[in-house]
Amino acid sequence: MNKFHKRIFKRNDNRELFIYGRTEHTEESAQELDVTPPSSPHLRWNPSRHEWVTYSPGRENRTSFPPKKYCPFCPGSNLNFPTEIPFSGFEIAVFPNRWSSFNTHNNNIEISGIKTKPSNGHSEIIVYSDVHDDTIAEMPLDRIQLLVETWNDRYIELLSRDDVAYVLPFENRGEECGVTLHHPHGQVYCYPFIPPVIEKEVAAFHKENFILSMMESLEQKYFVYQDDDIIAAVPPFARYAYEVWIMPKKRVAGPWQFNDQQIKSFSTCFQKVVKGYDSFLNKKCPYIMGLHAAPKLEDKSFHFHIEFYPPLRSEDKPKILAGSESMAGVFIMDVLPEETAIMLREHINK
């Protein structure tokens, strides 16, 4: 197993910046960003959908589309202004989101007739590289493995918190998915409750491991990449034209249960899927990607997987969640998963 170093750097606001790497990070810090007041988001109960909605006023002031030289995720000490990472280099950096939609505090607000509570929890940014225009598709495989190990470290630490019920690492890629900063990065949201989509999945896995049940047809018709440990497939019930799931062939509750070989297979597959998407569209493919792991480190039924949703209807036509999807929750599809699997398989296995 490769070396895994974690540096904990106490910031000027007393919160922690983590630097993960294969080599130990000992550099002295340069100037830090100014201290920002912590966010106090709140939750309101939507009695129609039986779902919480988070309100985080102040988010509209967040940094948006800076020119490259003002990127807040580039290493700061080479520049003449501070950034989130006050060093001249790093492998992977993780720090709290300054405009978090989930942040443990006790400032509730009252609204008559509506149930509210503080939007407790936490959220973090994971910067995958210190190179501004780096991409998952082109990184050395070991960097993806380091990213998986970083996710695992975050899962183990964050799931132990009393104010966190679910940890969701995800990435929005491309302006089509609302990305305002193009430096390669993802996020980790820590919810104080189990989010509704995950709650449904937990219930589904309690009834049956549908991933294992459909594994044979996935391997035959729907796969876009596979090796002994892992399969990437367009699910037969995809709601996006080029939706892909990455699934370990043997059930694990989360990537923290992977052995070294499984981490390597998973990382290879992850990179091949992103590279295949980019090759298919001939540009950086926009997508929403999220890790669906069990709510607890120990879980006997949940089957960990990653879901990718490129916001595309076909080729480069955008998919808009319109009337049926938004109002009724019923997705309408123009292309069949059997067909998109064939197209993607060619690009992912190049």
Ligand SMILES: [Zn+2]
């Ligand atoms: Zn940058």
